[in-house]
Amino acid sequence: MKKEFDFDSVGKKMPYNVSDTFFSTISEDILATARKRKKASLYKRVITFSIGIAAMIAIIFIINLPNESKNDVSKDEAMATQKEVNIDDLLIEVPDKELEELVVNMETDVFSMQF
Amino acid sequence: MDKYKERIYWHIRRIVVSHEDAQDILQDTFIKVYRFCDSFVGNSQLYTWIYRIATNECIRMFHDRKIDFTSYDQVSEILIDKLHEETTECEDTILVKFQEAVLRLPEKQKLVFNLRYYDELSYEEIAGILDSSVGTLKTNYHYASEKIKEYMINN
Numbered sequence: 001m002k003k004e005f006d007f008d009s010v011g012k013k014m015p016y017n018v019s020d021t022f023f024s025t026i027s028e029d030i031l032a033t034a035r036k037r038k039k040a041s042l043y044k045r046v047i048t049f050s051i052g053i054a055a056m057i058a059i060i061f062i063i064n065l066p067n068e069s070k071n072d073v074s075k076d077e078a079m080a081t082q083k084e085v086n087i088d089d090l091l092i093e094v095p096d097k098e099l100e101e102l103v104v105n106m107e108t109d110v111f112s113m114q115f
Numbered sequence: 116m117d118k119y120k121e122r123i124y125w126h127i128r129r130i131v132v133s134h135e136d137a138q139d140i141l142q143d144t145f146i147k148v149y150r151f152c153d154s155f156v157g158n159s160q161l162y163t164w165i166y167r168i169a170t171n172e173c174i175r176m177f178h179d180r181k182i183d184f185t186s187y188d189q190v191s192e193i194l195i196d197k198l199h200e201e202t203t204e205c206e207d208t209i210l211v212k213f214q215e216a217v218l219r220l221p222e223k224q225k226l227v228f229n230l231r232y233y234d235e236l237s238y239e240e241i242a243g244i245l246d247s248s249v250g251t252l253k254t255n256y257h258y259a260s261e262k263i264k265e266y267m268i269n270n
Contacts, residue, residue, distance in 0.1 A: 005267040007260075010213045012233055015198075015205040016128055023121055026138070030145045037146065 119162050120145070122234060123169050129217070129229045130173040132197040140176060144169040159243045163236070167244045170226065194218045216266035220259050227252050228259035 094102070123144060128137040147168050155164055177190065195218050202211050217225060223245070230241045231252075238249045238256075245252070 003268045005264040007232075010209060013207070013210055014125070014129070014233075015202040015207065015210040015214055016132075016134070017205075018124075018134060023124070026120055026124075026141065027117060030142050033142050034146045034149060 119165055122162075123165055126166060126229065126234060127169050127173055129214075129233065130170070130226070131176065132194045132201060132218070134201065136176060140169065140172045143172050147172070160240065163240050163243045166230070166234075166236075170244060190222070191219050212267065212270065213263070216263040216270075217259075219266065220262060223247075224255045224259035224262070227255040228263070231256050 091099075120141065124137060124141050127140045127144070128134065131137055131140065144165065148165055155161065159167075195215055198211065198214055198218060202214075205211055217228060220228060226245060227241060230236045230244065231238070236244075238252050241247075241252050242249050247255075
């Protein structure tokens with residue numbers, strides 16, 4: 001005849017045990033841990049936010065540095081070309097008589113004379 | 116929390132065996148309950164929702180410890196070793212043997228058996244916790260009971 005096992009012989013008992021005070025103190029422990037974690041998470045968020053801001057500032061600074069100097073060079077080039085164009089245009093527009101006077105003035109100009 | 120802490124603790128303890136682990140998981144479970152209580156939609160009972168979080172936390176712990184949850188033989192051996200460590204003072208050997216039989220079950224069967232046998236939850240409630248159909252759960256419980264009976268008779 002096949003042997004049978006009766007679940008009632010064990011019931012709902014378990015071989016584990018816990019200290020008598022465990023369940024009376026666990027709620028407080030959980031709340032304390034929750035508070036601690038909340039504080040830590042807030043601190044972590046502040047740090048992350050600060051690092052993020054610092055990184056953003058650094059990136060903006062780095063990106064802008066070479067662009068600024070590049071812009072300066074192109075500005076100088078533009079100004080130089082503009083000057084050249086303007087002088088040529090002016091010289092073409094100056095009548096021959098005035099040009100002759102200008103040459104004479106330059107030759108007699110004390111400051112432009114070479115010794 | 117006061118209403119559910121004891122039954123949730125024992126649910127966790129039956130899965131992870133160690134008291135320290137059960138305590139940690141109980142803490143994590145209730146902290147998650149507080150954090151996400153706004154997202155509790157109320158389709159299920161509050162305690163089945165807490166059971167669900169607790170069960171997932173247990174699975175997460177095994178996962179974090181790189182214990183493959185699908186290879187239940189490996190998990191069983193680890194948990195049975197723990198069971199013997201934790202029950203050295205227990206004189207009732209039949210209780211230890213019974214837990215050993217439960218711990219030898221495949222994971223799903225073990226969860227269904229514990230929730231039905233110890234927590235006396237309905238199959239509908241267990242279905243809500245384990246995301247499974249009632250039919251599958253009944254089959255799992257039947258197989259689990261048979262395996263436990265067999266183990267208790269033959270060992």
